[in-house]
Amino acid sequence: xxxxxxxxxxxxxxxxxxxxxxxxxxxxxxxxxxxxxxxxxxxxxxxxxxxxxxxxxxxxxxxxxxxxxxxxxxxxxxxxxxxxxxxxxxxxxxxxxxxxxxxxxxxxxxxxxxxxxxxxxxxxxxxxxxxxxxxxxxxxxxxxxxxxxxxxxxxxxxxxxxxxxxxxxxxxxxxxxxxxxxxxxxxxxxxxxxxxxxxxxxxxxxxxxxxxxxx
Amino acid sequence: xxxxxxxxxxxxxxxxxxxxxxxxxxxxxxxxxxxxxxxxxxxxxxxxxxxxxxxxxxxxxxxxxxxxxxxxxxxxxxxxxxxxxxxxxxxxxxxxxxxxxxxxxxxxxxxxxxxxxxxxxxxxxxxxxxxxxxxxxxxxxxxxxxxxxxxxxxxxxxxxxxxxxxxxxxxxxxxxxxxxxxxxxxxxxxxxxxxxxxxxxxxxxxxxxxxxxxxxxxxxxxxxxxxxxxx
Numbered sequence: 001x002x003x004x005x006x007x008x009x010x011x012x013x014x015x016x017x018x019x020x021x022x023x024x025x026x027x028x029x030x031x032x033x034x035x036x037x038x039x040x041x042x043x044x045x046x047x048x049x050x051x052x053x054x055x056x057x058x059x060x061x062x063x064x065x066x067x068x069x070x071x072x073x074x075x076x077x078x079x080x081x082x083x084x085x086x087x088x089x090x091x092x093x094x095x096x097x098x099x100x101x102x103x104x105x106x107x108x109x110x111x112x113x114x115x116x117x118x119x120x121x122x123x124x125x126x127x128x129x130x131x132x133x134x135x136x137x138x139x140x141x142x143x144x145x146x147x148x149x150x151x152x153x154x155x156x157x158x159x160x161x162x163x164x165x166x167x168x169x170x171x172x173x174x175x176x177x178x179x180x181x182x183x184x185x186x187x188x189x190x191x192x193x194x195x196x197x198x199x200x201x202x203x204x205x206x207x208x209x210x211x212x213x214x215x
Numbered sequence: 216x217x218x219x220x221x222x223x224x225x226x227x228x229x230x231x232x233x234x235x236x237x238x239x240x241x242x243x244x245x246x247x248x249x250x251x252x253x254x255x256x257x258x259x260x261x262x263x264x265x266x267x268x269x270x271x272x273x274x275x276x277x278x279x280x281x282x283x284x285x286x287x288x289x290x291x292x293x294x295x296x297x298x299x300x301x302x303x304x305x306x307x308x309x310x311x312x313x314x315x316x317x318x319x320x321x322x323x324x325x326x327x328x329x330x331x332x333x334x335x336x337x338x339x340x341x342x343x344x345x346x347x348x349x350x351x352x353x354x355x356x357x358x359x360x361x362x363x364x365x366x367x368x369x370x371x372x373x374x375x376x377x378x379x380x381x382x383x384x385x386x387x388x389x390x391x392x393x394x395x396x397x398x399x400x401x402x403x404x405x406x407x408x409x410x411x412x413x414x415x416x417x418x419x420x421x422x423x424x425x426x427x428x429x430x431x432x433x434x435x436x437x438x439x440x441x442x443x444x445x446x
Contacts, residue, residue, distance in 0.1 A: 005230050016231075023231075185225075196239060199221060
């Protein structure tokens with residue numbers, strides 16, 4: 001196991017993904033308001049210089065996602081507009097006002113977001129980000145977790161406690177990670193076969209995110 | 216083999232962990248902390264069946280600082296086939312600590328002996344092919360690291376420890392805990408293992424196959440801390 005801490009004492013709202021070259025870690029720097037993107041090799045070493053995007057002080061809830069040959073970054077900017085950026089092509093899409101915590105989520109070939117104060121959910125196909133697609137699904141103030149292949153959007157509240165012993169689980173491959181549901185602060189990562197790893201025992205470790213590099 | 220990157224935030228900021236499947240282990244049960252029960256004779260009931268196994272020794276390994284292995288053995292049997300008590304050894308070598316085998320008394324050649332009796336015998340005899348150093352108890356062998364107790368066993372005692380070098384440390388406070396589940400010493404879990412092989416694989420000796428039943432010894436740091444004082 002390799003552990004590292006980024007030089008970001010005010011960093012928050014993290015996400016992680018795996019692209020063909022390594023890991024992508026994004027977080028919101030509460031001190032500067034920047035969205036910060038670390039690109040790491042698969043061995044955990046720094047790959048390229050850190051990328052900073054001015055974002056603003058409000059919670060950005062950034063998401064990073066790899067689909068097909070492209071890498072996407074989405075976040076809420078300082079004026080509550082959702083932004084969808086195809087890092088690979090540089091194409092940026094304004095999603096309009098987004099609402100709630102975790103207002104944006106990825107999954108399959110979709111980007112989903114809560115587009116108004118009633119939390120109605122819009123979907124955009126990553127291949128055609130300018131065209132919103134609506135399925136009539138309604139979100140919630142606690143936000144979106146991920147999008148299923150069908151286009152159904154799973155809410156944060158739908159899965160918050162569905163894994164025994166974990167809170168706010170996230171899945172990648174054969175592994176799920178979440179906050180420890182009871183007792184001391186830590187994250188628990190659990191494989192499908194039941195084996196576990198404890199992370200950051202005794203430290204506040206909110207809403208962990210996970211990405212897999214398949215063998 | 217898949218690898219996983221996990222990120223989180225909170226406390227000291229943003230943290231990243233990189234795991235492979237080798238970093239995952241069977242989960243340990245939540246620590247059960249059941250008060251020990253003492254029978255009318257003062258013997259603490261009864262961790263024995265699952266913790267102390269009569270022929271193979273309980274073989275508990277623990278490591279107060281993550282670098283040093285301790286190994287506690289119980290129900291040792293002498294060459295004469297007489298149960299004579301427990302001993303501890305440190306780093307597979309020395310630090311004898313003879314304790315009760317079952318009744319709250321040391322047993323040597325079938326006879327109960329006090330700590331003072333034991334010391335008066337001179338250099339303790341080796342058994343189980345392991346040389347033993349010995350220690351003196353400042354107020355008698357009042358700690359019975361009993362083979363009969365239940366989860367939640369706690370005992371703190373003060374003793375003097377004599378090292379094989381001749382150094383003696385006085386008024387060393389030692390705390391012993393035994394719990395079902397697992398123990399954590401300085402952030403590292405320790406577990407009962409099935410077999411102890413002096414000089415064997417350190418990792419195996421340290422972790423061993425988990426049985427879900429464990430014991431460990433914690434120590435108090437300070438000027439009388441025997442473990443940090445020992446080179």
